[in-house]
Amino acid sequence: xxxxxxxxxxxxxxxxxxxxxxxxxxxxxxxxxxxxxxxxxxxxxxxxxxxxxxxxxxxxxxxxxxxxxxxxxxxxxxxxxxxxxxxxxxxxxxxxxxxxxxxxxxxxxxxxxxxxxxxxxxxxxxxxxxxxxxxxxxxxxxxxxxxxxxxxxxxxxxxxxxxxxxxxxxxxxxxxxxxxxxxxxxxxxxxxxxxxxxxxxxxxxxxxxxxxx
Amino acid sequence: xxxxxxxxxxxxxxxxxxxxxxxxxxxxxxxxxxxxxxxxxxxxxxxxxxxxxxxxxxxxxxxxxxxxxxxxxxxxxxxxxxxxxxxxxxxxxxxxxxxxxxxxxxxxxxxxxxxxxxxxxxxxxxxxxxxxxxxxxxxxxxxxxxxxxxxxxxxxxxxxxxxxxxxxxxxxxxxxxxxxxxxxxxxxxxxxxxxxxxxxxxxxxxxxxxxxx
DNA sequence: AGGCTGGTAGTCAAAGTTGACTAGCGAGGG
DNA sequence: CCCTCGCTAGTCAACTTTGACTACCAGCCT
Numbered sequence: 001x002x003x004x005x006x007x008x009x010x011x012x013x014x015x016x017x018x019x020x021x022x023x024x025x026x027x028x029x030x031x032x033x034x035x036x037x038x039x040x041x042x043x044x045x046x047x048x049x050x051x052x053x054x055x056x057x058x059x060x061x062x063x064x065x066x067x068x069x070x071x072x073x074x075x076x077x078x079x080x081x082x083x084x085x086x087x088x089x090x091x092x093x094x095x096x097x098x099x100x101x102x103x104x105x106x107x108x109x110x111x112x113x114x115x116x117x118x119x120x121x122x123x124x125x126x127x128x129x130x131x132x133x134x135x136x137x138x139x140x141x142x143x144x145x146x147x148x149x150x151x152x153x154x155x156x157x158x159x160x161x162x163x164x165x166x167x168x169x170x171x172x173x174x175x176x177x178x179x180x181x182x183x184x185x186x187x188x189x190x191x192x193x194x195x196x197x198x199x200x201x202x203x204x205x206x207x208x209x210x211x212x213x
Numbered sequence: 214x215x216x217x218x219x220x221x222x223x224x225x226x227x228x229x230x231x232x233x234x235x236x237x238x239x240x241x242x243x244x245x246x247x248x249x250x251x252x253x254x255x256x257x258x259x260x261x262x263x264x265x266x267x268x269x270x271x272x273x274x275x276x277x278x279x280x281x282x283x284x285x286x287x288x289x290x291x292x293x294x295x296x297x298x299x300x301x302x303x304x305x306x307x308x309x310x311x312x313x314x315x316x317x318x319x320x321x322x323x324x325x326x327x328x329x330x331x332x333x334x335x336x337x338x339x340x341x342x343x344x345x346x347x348x349x350x351x352x353x354x355x356x357x358x359x360x361x362x363x364x365x366x367x368x369x370x371x372x373x374x375x376x377x378x379x380x381x382x383x384x385x386x387x388x389x390x391x392x393x394x395x396x397x398x399x400x401x402x403x404x405x406x407x408x409x410x411x412x413x414x415x416x417x418x419x420x421x422x423x424x425x426x
Numbered sequence: 427a428g429g430c431t432g433g434t435a436g437t438c439a440a441a442g443t444t445g446a447c448t449a450g451c452g453a454g455g456g
Numbered sequence: 457c458c459c460t461c462g463c464t465a466g467t468c469a470a471c472t473t474t475g476a477c478t479a480c481c482a483g484c485c486t
Contacts, residue, residue, distance in 0.1 A: 004442085035371065049442085107363075153319050164374060165374075253437095
């Protein structure tokens, strides 16, 4: 599974009602084109697919107010809401080194309660540690790690990455315990969507040399 | 781009001549089903595609010696050889946080000369540092990082990951400089393929609880 | 002899992804 | 007034990925 469904569901949800181009704008605003496969084609595909599956409801074509073709507006359904939270919770605890999913989940972290977020992040650490010990136990040949030759460097890379991830997670836990950010039910939320007409400071353009990578 | 082409090309190349099931076995032996999308469908698809594109030559169907349908054997072509090294070099220097590609590249690292491998790894570090400074410069709002709210944690995650990657790369460089492993042209290479009839200690099975993730 | 299991080798439809392309409208220049 | 440019909003074909499925043979059990 990729991050696109979580991102699109979350974007539509935060808007209440959004069309594809709006979602596209939000994801760009979040920098998602940098760290996920959130390209136009994928976004529109995900919208259609999730509408077909009943996670979104498609309000048929409103003619555009600002030039261009008519647009389809989407709204999240109850089943979509469920799917969003299921995806979010899974993505937070799953250690599968897919950074795009992890990033997307962090972006929606504050949709949960602080207590649940902390719980999930602690579970994440437990799973990373479990994974780490499974790997070190099972992938080391009987004759010692030397038998693996340079192939052992792959395992080394993974362990190194897992440790870095656990450390980052712990850092986030510490910040959250210290009261950082505003979670669901804690008052005025931080909303990261672009309202109609607002310019996007991170729009695709010349401003990010790293786009060229 | 995914890791599958590099993996399949490299596997066929190390065998000299291999059919799909053999490639599948090698990738499993390398643990690639854990850290990449090397599923049967993808492997067979990649083989066919690369044969169509002239990177592999398909020796038409030899009847199987051990039950099952007849099998197609593949051999790498000169263009395939070029493509393999181009992919390998690219994958080593590219910092795009796709761990599957990085892992695959590490697996074939010793196909290069030690000098070139070191050169590429140093370039990798330079690129990570470049990426890091680009990101920190361009993605921090004028009003300070606090403006980002919890979204800033995504950037934090990426920076953290980049630093961990650079550290791992430096560690590998140190080990290679100290003479670790056997590179191309340095004598008897370490070959990580399964020969006919050899049992695969890492075959898909009950032995890896982490498969269940 | 018949049936069951398990390994061998691979196919296929459905889903997801990519990058290039289109079409409509407004603003601004000449 | 016309033409181009750029933004809005999206489509589409080609390609890749996924997971379930198939067919064949060997060995074992009864």
